[in-house]
Amino acid sequence: MAATGERIFVQAIRRYCASHGIALDVRSGGWLLAMSGHGERHFAFGYDIGLNSAIAHRLANDKSAAAEVLTLEGVPCIPHRLFLNPSMGAHVAGPDWQQAMLMLLAQNPQGVVVKPNEGTSGRAVFKVTNRNELDRAVTEVFSSSLGLVIAPYVEIEDEVRVILLDDKPMTVYRKERPQVVGDGLRTLRELASEAGHDRQLRELTAQEVNAVVPNGEHRILNWRHNLDAGARPVLMEDGEVRAICAQLAVExxxxxxxTFASIDVVRVDDAWRVLEVNSGVMMEALAKLHPELVQATYDAALDRVFGGS
Structure with a gap:
């Protein structure tokens, strides 16, 4: 958020409306925006600018459904298995959901990832390697969500976000996780503290954080690539990797x-796959580094909303 407390998304729409003679009515603390101009009224809600159909929006915001559709269409992706909250009744969740979860864990000895079926920013996302961790993660997610998904844990070598408008990549950037480089003298805790990454150590063991990092050796501090978890957006230059990521996102x-979406693609074992599709396009972190690019992207989307090219 900006110093005013107003989201970048709202600020970008304010600027567009001011420069195009469009009246803007901000409601619900900035989560509902009514735009009126040129004889039309359009709404933006949350981070959704109103370009996507209802079914596309729902598919994109449902991790399990999105993965199923991508698989049906032959688009390589990370599978996400859906489990519904047992509080809704056995006829909804099914009688064997716990056994099915344990089977998935057994089939993935490297671990699984448990997260809400809907939602962004990496909140309530857990890496699980045993039954106790699974029970804690499931209880936590089900305490606030009607559904969760379980995906196999994979070693993600790179994660790239592609923001598309009408199949055109407007913005493509890598999510660079926080890391430190060892000097052979200081512990991981000391190096992370100096770099301002203390928060990233919470999921590491005492043995890991108190070990001296060998000289020149890199240590990534967080297995998540989420921008809210400390990752940094780094724009990608034109080249083969950018083209591969953009094409996969288009597919x-x-x-x-x-029509308008941010799509996360990941490199696992040197192969690129889709991780998630997001109908709401959030660029709060990117705007801190590249405000002009973010404004131009929202401007182009709003041109489409109001019938421009």
């Missing part, structure tokens, strides 16, 4: 039928 968008 994913076409499969779901979505």
């Amino acid at each position: 994913a968008a076409a499969a779901i039928g979505i």
Whole structure:
């Protein structure tokens, strides 16, 4: 958020409306925006600017459904298995959901990731390697969500976000996780503290954080690539990798039928796959580094909303 407490998304829409003679009515603390101009009224809600169909929006925001659709269309992706909250009744959740979860854990000895079926920013996302961790993660997610998904834990070598508008990549950037470089003298805790990354050590063991990092050796501090978890957006230059990521994102968008979206693709074992599709396009972290690019992206989307090219 900006110093005013207003989201970058709202600020960008304010600027667009001011420069295009469009009246803007901000409601619900900035989560509902009514834009009126040129004889039209359009709404933005949350981070959704209103370009996507209802079914595309719902598919994109449902991790399990999105993965199923991508698989049906032959788009490589990370599978996400859906489990519904047992509080809704056995006829909804099914009688064997716990056994099915344990089976998934047994099939993935490297671990699994448990997270809400809907939601962004990496909140309530857990890496699980044993039954006790699974029970804690499931209890935590089900305490606030009607559904969760379980995905195999994979070693993600790179994660790239592609923001698409009408199959055109508007912005492509890597999510660079916080890391330190060892000097052979200081512990991981000391190096992270000096770099301002103390928060990133919470999920590491005492043995890991108190060990001296060998000289020149890199240590990544967080297994998550989420920007809210400390990752930094780094724009990608034109080249083969950028083109591969953009093309995969275009294929994913076409499969779901979505017009304006941010799509996360990951490199696992040197192969690129889709991780998630997001109907709401959030660029709060990117705006701190590249405000002009973020404004231009929202401007182009709003041009489409108001019938421009």
